[in-house]
Every structure is written in C-alpha cells, then in structure tokens.
Amino acid sequence: MxxxxxxxxxxxxxxxxxxxxxxxxxxxxxxxxxxxxxxxxxxxxxxxxxxxxxxxxxxxxxxxxxxxxxxxxxxxxxxxxxxxxxxxxxxxxxxxxxxxxxxxxxxxxxxxxxxxxxxxxxxxxxxxxxxxxxxxxxxxxxxxxxxxxxxxxxxxxxxxxxxxxxxxxxxxAARKITITKSNKKGSFKFLNKIIKKDLDKAIFAILIGKTVVVTGDEVMTELAIASLEIFSPHKELKKVFWTNQIVSADLIGTPKNIAKAYEDAVIVDLEKGKVFSGESNKFCKELVHSLKNLDERSIEQKVNQKITEIVTSASILAELAMRKEVSKSDISTIAPLFNSEKMSIVISIAKSMNPIFSKRITVLAPIIAREASTYDVFA
Structure with missing residues (x-):
C-alpha cells in the first residue's frame, strides 16, 4: 500500500x-x-x-x-x-x-x-x-x-x-506490515454497535470456514477481529489483525483498497457499518438478536453453548456421511443430538468439514431431520 x-x-x-x-x-x-x-x-x-x-x-x-x-x-x-x-x-x-x-x-x-x-x-x-x-x-x-x-x-x-x-x-509508520498478535479483548456489544447490517453473514462465514476480511481503521479492525473470534469457540482461527499485503487467514484486517483483492471473502466494512458478500442465515440472525440485552459474560456463555451444539451435530453428520452403510439404528441413536429447525446450518457446516461427501450429507440430512423432529436440544 x-x-x-x-x-x-x-x-x-x-x-x-x-x-x-x-x-x-x-x-x-x-x-x-x-x-x-x-x-x-x-x-x-x-x-x-x-x-x-x-x-x-x-x-x-x-x-x-x-x-x-x-x-x-x-x-x-x-x-x-x-x-x-x-x-x-x-x-x-x-x-x-x-x-x-x-x-x-x-x-x-x-x-x-x-x-x-x-x-x-x-x-x-x-x-x-x-x-x-x-x-x-x-x-x-x-x-x-x-x-x-x-x-x-x-x-x-x-x-x-x-x-x-x-x-x-x-x-x-513504525507498525509491522503484518500483525498476527493482539491483546485486544473482543466485545459483541462493540460489533453490534458498529456493524448495523448483516452481522449474521460474517458469523455464518466463520462457521463454514470462509475468509472474513475486515476493513477500516487499524485499531478498529483489531478490535473487530478479536470480537468476531467470539463466534468460533470450537476452533482456533488463523488471524491477521492488520496487513497491507495479500495473506491467507480466517480473519484478516486490511485497508479497503486491498480488501478488494479477496474476491471470495466476506467483507466487513467498519466505516459503512455493513457486511458485503456472504450468505444470510436464520440461525445466525436469531443468535445475534438473542445476545443484544445480555452482558459480555452471558454472551460468551450463550455463544459457546449454541455454536457448540450446532458444530457437534455437524461433526456427527459429516462423520456419518463417510460410512458405507447407515442403519435405522444409527439414525435413531444420533437423532436426539439434532434439531430439525436448525438442520440447514448443520448441513452447511458439515459440508464445509467434509466437502467430498457433500452429496451424501444432502441425502442423510432430511432422514435425520424427520427422526429429530420430536426432539429439541436447542431450547
């Protein structure tokens, strides 16, 4: 730059x-x-x-x-x-x-x-x-x-x-070109205040392993990246808090003109308070809404609980898809760990975990959903 x-x-x-x-x-x-x-x-x-x-x-x-x-x-x-x-x-x-x-x-x-x-x-x-x-x-x-x-x-x-x-x-001028460490503590309230539109798109991107690029002021991008990391309790994300180069990571902070080079990434524009590209997701929208009146500790606990449940279900589905045969007994055993209303995001995450077996996941998911319809582990 x-x-x-x-x-x-x-x-x-x-x-x-x-x-x-x-x-x-x-x-x-x-x-x-x-x-x-x-x-x-x-x-x-x-x-x-x-x-x-x-x-x-x-x-x-x-x-x-x-x-x-x-x-x-x-x-x-x-x-x-x-x-x-x-x-x-x-x-x-x-x-x-x-x-x-x-x-x-x-x-x-x-x-x-x-x-x-x-x-x-x-x-x-x-x-x-x-x-x-x-x-x-x-x-x-x-x-x-x-x-x-x-x-x-x-x-x-x-x-x-x-x-x-x-x-x-x-x-x-003295800062390193690429900063991969930060002592900033994340805050959902900060994210919700700055990002006025489509925060769910960034969260969904994190859950399915898509790169999220944050643009704006350097100090603000560091804080935003630390805050977005809250939504990945299940795995350590590779983070670049600020760079003026093209890099590979899960969360990247960079100036706006460089962000354009990340064609497949979801872009979080802090100046405009919007998220560009990416898919909207019902589960993520509902999660964001449910956090608005909570304190930071309660937010962290709820995010950990809800996302861990979703990711656990996705992991089971991804693993099940690799089996040569799946019996009715297998379906009955795992069904209590699923919620039919949340199956859409579970499928998306499972496919991101195991893309080779995407077709198999698509076939198994509705079968599991029907069996799981009498359960609700996400209440």
Whole structure:
C-alpha cells in the first residue's frame, strides 16, 4: 500500500475531527462527603459535568478493584442521551487522611457519538496524554483547593487532538506490515454497535470456514477481529489483525483498497457499518438478536453453548456421511443430538468439514431431520 495515500487519508480524518466544536474535557474526583464531582471542566455546563463525573467514576470504580496504591486504568463509555462518547482515564492521588491513603480521580475526554471510530483510534494516545496530565495532577493538586493555571492548562491540553497527529502518524509508520498478535479483548456489544447490517453473514462465514476480511481503521479492525473470534469457540482461527499485503487467514484486517483483492471473502466494512458478500442465515440472525440485552459474560456463555451444539451435530453428520452403510439404528441413536429447525446450518457446516461427501450429507440430512423432529436440544 502506498504510505503517502495512507497518511493522506488519516490526515483528512483528523482535520475534520479537530475542527469539531463538540470536544469537551472533565477532571473528576471522589469527594468522601458527597461522592463523585467534577473538579474542573471545559465545554460542559456544571450540571452535565457532574452527571458525567458520577457515571464515569462509579463505572470505573466497578472495573478496578485492585487496592494497590498505583491503580490506573481506562475505558470508553457511551453517553447516548447526550450524544457523546467518552474516554475515561482512571487514576489515584495521595490522600493520607482517607482509608487506603488515596483518592480516586478520572480524566474524561468527550466527543460526539458520531466520532466513535476516531475515539477508538485515538484511545492509545489519549491514554498516554492522560497519564502525563495525571502525573501533573498528582504532583501539584490538593483536593478541595482551586486548581492552578498550570493544572488547568494541562487538563485543557487534552482538547487539542491535533497535537497527537504527528505521534499517531509515527506510530502507524513504525507498525509491522503484518500483525498476527493482539491483546485486544473482543466485545459483541462493540460489533453490534458498529456493524448495523448483516452481522449474521460474517458469523455464518466463520462457521463454514470462509475468509472474513475486515476493513477500516487499524485499531478498529483489531478490535473487530478479536470480537468476531467470539463466534468460533470450537476452533482456533488463523488471524491477521492488520496487513497491507495479500495473506491467507480466517480473519484478516486490511485497508479497503486491498480488501478488494479477496474476491471470495466476506467483507466487513467498519466505516459503512455493513457486511458485503456472504450468505444470510436464520440461525445466525436469531443468535445475534438473542445476545443484544445480555452482558459480555452471558454472551460468551450463550455463544459457546449454541455454536457448540450446532458444530457437534455437524461433526456427527459429516462423520456419518463417510460410512458405507447407515442403519435405522444409527439414525435413531444420533437423532436426539439434532434439531430439525436448525438442520440447514448443520448441513452447511458439515459440508464445509467434509466437502467430498457433500452429496451424501444432502441425502442423510432430511432422514435425520424427520427422526429429530420430536426432539429439541436447542431450547
């Protein structure tokens, strides 16, 4: 990929982003008498700033239970009613009179909810900048007293996204051409929020062993690939989180112009929030719908259960198709492991496992389905 073209695309995005008037910042702390408060904020009114402080501090504290003196962490939190998305950097400052000797604080940068792609891209750099500002706060701030101009300027510096541009470009220039490892944790809620249409097509492609190519921003593709992997509890997928070359893998992150080279792949376009190519599937659609109101742990458990059941049935069907003879007794024995309503996806997966015996699978499947119609192991 031409690096000049790549960086010109990134610069255009940051130019548009930096012109936004909707960037705000808040320094929140925990007051032991009244709870979370906004100590200082810019581009927010007092009421909203304090509401943000409460949600961010309570939410962040629930994620960080470590009692060590150097607690810190970060999270991205949507504020749908305000049409904002926030990056929160959690840290502590010395407080000798409090139990534990520390006071919880958070630096919060807010942007328009429409800028969530940029937020995820900026997150590593916001973290670095917030760490610097938090160090300044630790050294110079006393709770309950007015902030110095130096501290105010430090906090307000987080508003200037343009200052990160050179650092971001250098970061991307230094990255390897092909990245096969990532420490990002997957999230169905992230996928469901970003991909507005046909997510089931990508899931179905994963289940039948078809390549899925994710296009968009590098940081976002890494997170999307980690999230899509949730739908393969039965096998380890070969992943390339980012590359500007043509590679062979199950999940591939790449720029849009290179994605076009993967003619037979299912394309997940993060910028458009759509999935292109691929087949829609009823089982996958129903699975996506059933996950929407669950927490991440429950999502993982349900996905593991539902997909393991389907894949187990497909494995049995694929193995049965290789036998020279299949008796009525064989059918009766395995029928309780099948569900007639889910037979379509079972057939597709079985054929992907054993393509040589596809015709045999097609013949056996309806026979098993008829016998299985009195069972429902997928309830």
């Amino acid at each position: 031409n690096s000049t073209n790549f960086f010109s695309i990134q610069q255009k995005g940051f130019k548009n982003f930096s012109n936004s008037k909707e960037i705000a910042v808040c320094f929140a702390s925990f007051d032991d008498n009244i709870g979370p408060i906004s100590v200082y904020h810019k581009n927010l009114d007092d009421k909203i700033a304090n509401e943000i402080a409460v949600k961010v501090m309570i939410g962040t504290l629930s994620l960080h239970t470590d009692s060590s003196s150097e607690m810190c962490g970060e999270s991205i939190i949507p504020f749908n009613k305000l049409n904002k998305i926030a990056f929160s950097y959690f840290f502590t400052i010395p407080a000798p009179k409090l139990r534990g000797g520390q006071r919880s604080c958070s630096l919060v940068i807010l942007m328009s909810l429409n800028e969530q792609l940029q937020m995820y891209r900026l997150a590593p750099f916001l973290s670095t900048q917030c760490k610097k500002v938090s160090g300044l706060i630790k050294a110079k701030y006393t709770f309950g007293k007015s902030l110095s101009n130096t501290l105010k300027q430090g906090i307000e510096s987080l508003l200037d996204v343009q200052t990160y541009k050179v650092e971001i470009e250098e970061f991307y």
